[in-house]
Amino acid sequence: VLNSEYASMLALEFDRNPIIDEEAGFDIFPPPTHPDQSSLPLRPPIVTIMGHVDHGKTTLLDTLRSASVAKGEAGGITQHIGAFSVPVTSSSDGRSMITFLDTPGHAAFSAMRARGATVTDIIVLVVAADDGLMPQTREVIELIKKEKDTHVVVAINKIDKPGVDAEKIKNALLGEGLTLEDFGGDIPAVEVSGLTGQGLPDLIETISAVAGMADLRAEQTGDVLGFVLESKMHKGLGPVATVLVLRGELKPATNIISGMTHGRVRQLTDSHGQVVKAAYPGMAVTVSGWKELPNAGDEVLQGSDTNIKKALNNRKRRQDMASMLEDAEAINLQRQA
Structure with missing residues (x-):
């Protein structure tokens, strides 16, 4: 973006008479980024849970939200405000919260992406162990590939169901270009049950570890x-x-x-x-x-x-x-x- 001085010089080059109206061009913009990010305090990671419809995203969020109430204020009742925070008890780096956004299909995300703003630090890709990769799962995978600065954690959900095969899901993800830690990649996978709460402490711990490596400040x-x-x-x-x-x-x-x-x-x-x-x-x-x-x-x-x-x-x-x-x-x- 050219400031008024450079724009005037450009206009003069083309034999035009520039008229500057600073008032008409005024707006409020975000403050400039800090020159030394490493000197800033740590902040909680912002996490979005995504995946195919009926793969248990809502149940997973509800169980996490219940945990945030249980560990939060006594007698607290969660209000649906589009986001909630979960305390991290094992955090050793001063980061004591994880913020979950619970409106992943919301118009807000489309609007923010349209203007190039990425608010999500970590995407949790939920895949149902009894269903495998579905069309919306692949859509999220494509989004993950585009969002270069966003970290990923895979949650293999419904692990409590009898006869499910988590390894099959991991191999299918490998086929889609997501290399999990089990195969020498850098994407962790956690087996969970949104229904019973199985594996949720591991999921919180994994997200916290990924956030620690990302050094969010x-x-x-x-x-x-x-x-x-x-x-x-x-x-x-x-x-x-x-x-x-x-x-x-x-x-x-x-x-x-x-x-x-x-x-x-x-x-x-x-x-x-x-x-x-x-x-x-x-x-x-x-x-x-x-x-x-x-x-x-x-x-x-x-x-x-x-x-x-x-x-x-x-x-x-x-x-x-x-x-x-x-x-x-x-x-x-x-x-x-």
């Missing part, structure tokens, strides 16, 4: 960068949205912008419905205080009230311009028909 101070996972109207709180924080610190009274809407953070709650004072990288929280519902997949950024109003005006103007151009294109196509 982020700024826990400064302006926030996050993404909307889902949004809804809440009786009493108005528009609320689940925000996954990637960088910075999100606190009450912070002015935030997301897509074509904005707000001032009124309250932050976690997946147990507990009010939290701040959200840090790797955490997903329900945020209230929005003027309108933000869209799933939109960036959440921090700014001053004045800058947010300027940015919103410019975003609205650009949106109107794009809509006008689309209408004009449609009219031209009709005329040509």
Whole structure:
């Protein structure tokens, strides 16, 4: 992207008279990345569970979610907010949580991928031991091959069923280009049962180990960068949205912008419905205080009230311009028909 100075010089080369309107070009962008990532604190890994329909993803997530309640606040009841965190008891590196996103088929993921944003650190590919590789399994494998920076753990589910053969699944995955650790590759496989809970501690430990090797770090101070996972109207709180924080610190009274809407953070709650004072990288929280519902997949950024109003005006103007151009294109196509 050219700044106004270089764009002006380019225009002058073509004997044009550039007119610079800094206000019209203003927007709010994510803060620049830290020059020394290794100096930043560790953050929890963000995990998405994927796989073929009926291979037990939902049961697996429900069992993991139940574990997060059992180990979390006493008497806590999980709220479906699009994500939840599971404590890691054996973590020796200071990373005490794993955040699971439980909306893998959600519009948010398509929207984030469309703009080149990858929020998932680890994909858990669930394959049913009694069913093998199916069309959606292969779709996930293709996605894994494209997501070069995303780590993978294979969960061979329904291992409690009699007569299942985990080795057959591992060989089939090898045939699809996923080389497991058993065959000298770097992808771990864990045999689990979402129904009985068998193997789930091993799965949590494996994810934690993969995250440790990935050395996931982020700024826990400064302006926030996050993404909307889902949004809804809440009786009493108005528009609320689940925000996954990637960088910075999100606190009450912070002015935030997301897509074509904005707000001032009124309250932050976690997946147990507990009010939290701040959200840090790797955490997903329900945020209230929005003027309108933000869209799933939109960036959440921090700014001053004045800058947010300027940015919103410019975003609205650009949106109107794009809509006008689309209408004009449609009219031209009709005329040509």
